[in-house]
Amino acid sequence: MKAGIKIYSNGSGYTDPSFVFWTPDKRYIFNLGNGVHRQNLTSQTRIKDANILFLTHLDPSTMSDVPNFILRNKNDIAMVGPIGTTHSILAHRYYLARRMKSIHVTECTEDEDFCLTDGYLKVLPVVLKSMKSNNTNENNNNNSQKLVDIDKRKVVTIFHNFKIPMTSNQTYKFFDNIGAKPFFDWTVLRGGILHSSTGCQFAMEEIEHYMIYYLLKQEPGVAEKDVKAFKPMRSKEIKAFLTQSSSNEEDDYEIENEDVNENQQEQEEFWAMESRHYRLITRLTKSLRSSNQQKRKLGIERAKIYMSDRIYGPVKSQTNTFPAPENFRSKESGQMDICCYICHLPDIIGKFSNEKADEFGIPKGPLRQQLCKGNSVVSPKTGNTVSPSDVLSPTIVGPVFMVLVCPSVEYLDQLVSNPLVNSYKTSERSGCIVHMIPEDILSTDKYMQFVNEFPDSKWQHIVLNQGSTYHEFTLKSGQLMNGLSEVSPMFFPPLYSSVTSKPIPQGINIKNIQRGRYQQTITLNPLSSEKLPTISDALCTESTDLSYHFERNPDTTNNISNISSHSEYEKSQLEMLSKLSDRELEIVFFGTVCSQSSETRNESCIFLDLFDKGGILLDCGGGSYSQFYRKYGPELTAIKLSKIKLIYLSHMHTDHHQGLFKILEMRHRALVDLNVPENERSLAILSPPPGHYYIREIERSLSLYKDPWSYIKFYTSNEYPCNSTLSQFVQKELGLQSYQTVPVIHAFASTGIVIKSQSGWSLAYSGDTSFCEEFNKAARDCTIMIHEATFQDSQCEKAHHKKHSTFSEAVKSGKEANAFISIFTHFSQRYPSIEALYAELSPSDLGHVSFAFDFMTVNIKNLSLIPKALLSIKMNSKDQNDSDDMDDEDDE
Numbered sequence: 001m002k003a004g005i006k007i008y009s010n011g012s013g014y015t016d017p018s019f020v021f022w023t024p025d026k027r028y029i030f031n032l033g034n035g036v037h038r039q040n041l042t043s044q045t046r047i048k049d050a051n052i053l054f055l056t057h058l059d060p061s062t063m064s065d066v067p068n069f070i071l072r073n074k075n076d077i078a079m080v081g082p083i084g085t086t087h088s089i090l091a092h093r094y095y096l097a098r099r100m101k102s103i104h105v106t107e108c109t110e111d112e113d114f115c116l117t118d119g120y121l122k123v124l125p126v127v128l129k130s131m132k133s134n135n136t137n138e139n140n141n142n143n144s145q146k147l148v149d150i151d152k153r154k155v156v157t158i159f160h161n162f163k164i165p166m167t168s169n170q171t172y173k174f175f176d177n178i179g180a181k182p183f184f185d186w187t188v189l190r191g192g193i194l195h196s197s198t199g200c201q202f203a204m205e206e207i208e209h210y211m212i213y214y215l216l217k218q219e220p221g222v223a224e225k226d227v228k229a230f231k232p233m234r235s236k237e238i239k240a241f242l243t244q245s246s247s248n249e250e251d252d253y254e255i256e257n258e259d260v261n262e263n264q265q266e267q268e269e270f271w272a273m274e275s276r277h278y279r280l281i282t283r284l285t286k287s288l289r290s291s292n293q294q295k296r297k298l299g300i301e302r303a304k305i306y307m308s309d310r311i312y313g314p315v316k317s318q319t320n321t322f323p324a325p326e327n328f329r330s331k332e333s334g335q336m337d338i339c340c341y342i343c344h345l346p347d348i349i350g351k352f353s354n355e356k357a358d359e360f361g362i363p364k365g366p367l368r369q370q371l372c373k374g375n376s377v378v379s380p381k382t383g384n385t386v387s388p389s390d391v392l393s394p395t396i397v398g399p400v401f402m403v404l405v406c407p408s409v410e411y412l413d414q415l416v417s418n419p420l421v422n423s424y425k426t427s428e429r430s431g432c433i434v435h436m437i438p439e440d441i442l443s444t445d446k447y448m449q450f451v452n453e454f455p456d457s458k459w460q461h462i463v464l465n466q467g468s469t470y471h472e473f474t475l476k477s478g479q480l481m482n483g484l485s486e487v488s489p490m491f492f493p494p495l496y497s498s499v500t501s502k503p504i505p506q507g508i509n510i511k512n513i514q515r516g517r518y519q520q521t522i523t524l525n526p527l528s529s530e531k532l533p534t535i536s537d538a539l540c541t542e543s544t545d546l547s548y549h550f551e552r553n554p555d556t557t558n559n560i561s562n563i564s565s566h567s568e569y570e571k572s573q574l575e576m577l578s579k580l581s582d583r584e585l586e587i588v589f590f591g592t593v594c595s596q597s598s599e600t601r602n603e604s605c606i607f608l609d610l611f612d613k614g615g616i617l618l619d620c621g622g623g624s625y626s627q628f629y630r631k632y633g634p635e636l637t638a639i640k641l642s643k644i645k646l647i648y649l650s651h652m653h654t655d656h657h658q659g660l661f662k663i664l665e666m667r668h669r670a671l672v673d674l675n676v677p678e679n680e681r682s683l684a685i686l687s688p689p690p691g692h693y694y695i696r697e698i699e700r701s702l703s704l705y706k707d708p709w710s711y712i713k714f715y716t717s718n719e720y721p722c723n724s725t726l727s728q729f730v731q732k733e734l735g736l737q738s739y740q741t742v743p744v745i746h747a748f749a750s751t752g753i754v755i756k757s758q759s760g761w762s763l764a765y766s767g768d769t770s771f772c773e774e775f776n777k778a779a780r781d782c783t784i785m786i787h788e789a790t791f792q793d794s795q796c797e798k799a800h801h802k803k804h805s806t807f808s809e810a811v812k813s814g815k816e817a818n819a820f821i822s823i824f825t826h827f828s829q830r831y832p833s834i835e836a837l838y839a840e841l842s843p844s845d846l847g848h849v850s851f852a853f854d855f856m857t858v859n860i861k862n863l864s865l866i867p868k869a870l871l872s873i874k875m876n877s878k879d880q881n882d883s884d885d886m887d888d889e890d891d892e
Helices: 066-072 085-094 136-148 170-175 181-191 204-216 224-229 235-242 262-269 292-306 313-321 354-359 366-372 409-416 419-425 445-452 475-487 568-578 624-642 660-673 689-700 724-734 773-778 793-801 807-816 834-839 860-868
Strands: 003-009 018-022 027-030 052-054 077-081 102-107 114-117 122-128 154-157 193-195 270-274 279-283 338-344 400-405 431-436 459-463 513-515 521-525 534-536 586-591 605-609 615-620 644-648 683-687 712-716 736-743 751-757 762-765 784-788 821-825 849-851 857-859
Touching: 066 077, 066 085, 077 085, 085 102, 085 279, 085 313, 085 689, 122 409, 122 419, 181 204, 181 313, 193 204, 204 235, 204 292, 204 313, 235 292, 270 313, 292 313, 338 419, 400 419, 409 445, 431 521, 568 860, 586 624, 586 821, 605 624, 615 624, 615 660, 624 644, 624 660, 644 660, 644 724, 660 689, 683 689, 683 724, 689 712, 724 736, 736 773, 751 773, 773 807, 784 807, 793 807, 807 821, 821 860, 849 860, 857 860
Parallel strands: 027 052, 052 077, 077 102, 102 279, 114 154, 400 431, 431 459, 459 513, 615 644, 644 683, 683 712, 762 784, 784 821, 821 849
Antiparallel strands: 003 018, 003 521, 018 027, 114 122, 122 338, 193 270, 270 279, 338 400, 521 534, 586 605, 586 857, 605 615, 736 751, 751 762
């Protein structure tokens, strides 16, 4: 069966190393960092067709696109990674809602040697610890044992055999019979049902029953008889247990009989949490299994959080059900384990000889099938035992591919001295090694010597890192941008140019090593006649022509009403703008699409560049860092990110915040590289409360850092009209006069924002919303209104159902707010032509309306010219959008 590797991302520029191993019917992804999802939307090996993901470590560079992987995949998925993987996935529960999706997690730890398999691929995890870890010597001893017992490893299935149904829980059955759906959705389902033993005399279902009962008593609108009917039988005893100190070791609550039944044994092998978010099932290795004492402590801590707040308490409490990642973090280095992977393809069984089978008296049918499966049989004709080798040609040893990572020098000695990895230097197997190794480590003498010891007669080497070629990976987007730049270079300046790959370090003297290329394929089965993988660059895109030319209309600017006929307010705005410097404000639209990235538009992100005063991000959808890099290049991107002082998230739909994780990482790196003093690194994030919880929890699971974002302060966007402390911050740090958030009509806790400058201009951003009079009032007389216009007018019913605005409603909002200029964004995938939209505008509207595209750059000095920028373009929907409609917002 044909099989091989395809490079999803070569690690250059804004991308992070990622690839897929494919067969005709299977896909296995290795790392899923920034921008990978979007640049492979049209690939034949699409990300959403894979259901197994391997993570080498926990970092934005390996898992920025994990939310898309969970959301877009229609089937259950499996994720394999190092310590902390369960917690990193749990962090996404604050905004994902995939109640019926199961996520099977395997955390690789050094205390168990196992072989992972799904029936086809066999994967041997190689766990590396930081050199500063206290257990380095012990770990080396374990690796020596791995070399000896490689064929005796315990076989572990990637998809776990855990099938306790949620419907078996009596709590869920009870709420089917009473009228408390909001409480069921927001408390019971969000709090989740944990499948685990408790370490005490009470079953987990009893304890969860009591916690729900405690909050149900506080729920308005629930009949008293229903509350009484739900009261647990042993409520007093459970209350006494849960209200004791978590450090209390009273024997009264210990399990009287340590013998466990079959169901409890399954609970000890797996940890599972079911909620409205997803069903998470983790296999427990030895180091992840908790003692009864630890379980009691976790249970008491969970109960305190659960019962503290009926809105967020239940969902926050989930992290207190699983061993915390910080328990496994090195006290000296602050780092945790990382994983390399050695992956075996099946051996190729020799060809069956019918002639020899006839000679041995083996008839056609089941006996021959057994021989093909590798089993010996007894000949009914001769009575002799016939082995597979008697009738099969020699088996060909299956190829191997390795994934080697070393994100920092602290792991280098562990990698190059690992006995299991080094055993393949003399193995009979051949294949491909993918080196996800930073350039500064790749070029060390130690690593070059390590690579040189793999014989080039058996191994191909692919390097994925920042030294690879950088070019435009999203081709339609690049073409559209070039076409717009030709029409209006003022508002669409050229993007950062491509960069060729660096040469391989001279100290590496083997023949078969090269830098990976985007869309490159490496065929592992069948191997070439030289017994090496075959590398093909046929699908690589560096030389693709990105030029594009729009058909133009005759000059239509005369249709715009003369500004002299406008109101006194409009004239005052023009006068104010004329006095501003060109370094006052520049608005860059980095993402303008609805729901999820397309080939031509990225997810929502708007950058307000205040130059020397700093910067503001309005929303931060997936791939936002990619857009920064594509526009500015590495050096200027670092400077821009380091100056961002405020990030505003309008709501918690994935397309408005998925890129935050990567932005925070790269901003932190920029601060360090630019030697920005600690007291100048402050960053405020204004978001609904789940944004705070999500980032802080995922920060705890990072493999390479301990508390890297301690300088970030979170503020709730639902504190109207503003937070006084944050107001002082934006006045001092950004030179603004004020900010104000406004509740809008969309998802839970959605807001819009109005920003006023000390220089006289004001900007209003709607986020996602239906037509909202309260927002329009707050935005009254704003200089710039940025408003969503998700659907065309013919989709009015759909817009109202999904709580979005139509084009006409967006125009109406601008008029009602008396906005000087309205810029529309957040477009559906199937939008009509711009010509059709312009045709619906009156001459007076034409002078105050524009449509945003990715990378549109509006300096406030040129604001009055933006309505004319695209007026001459003949642009149909096929020029700007994709064929598939992906408008559905399917997160929470």
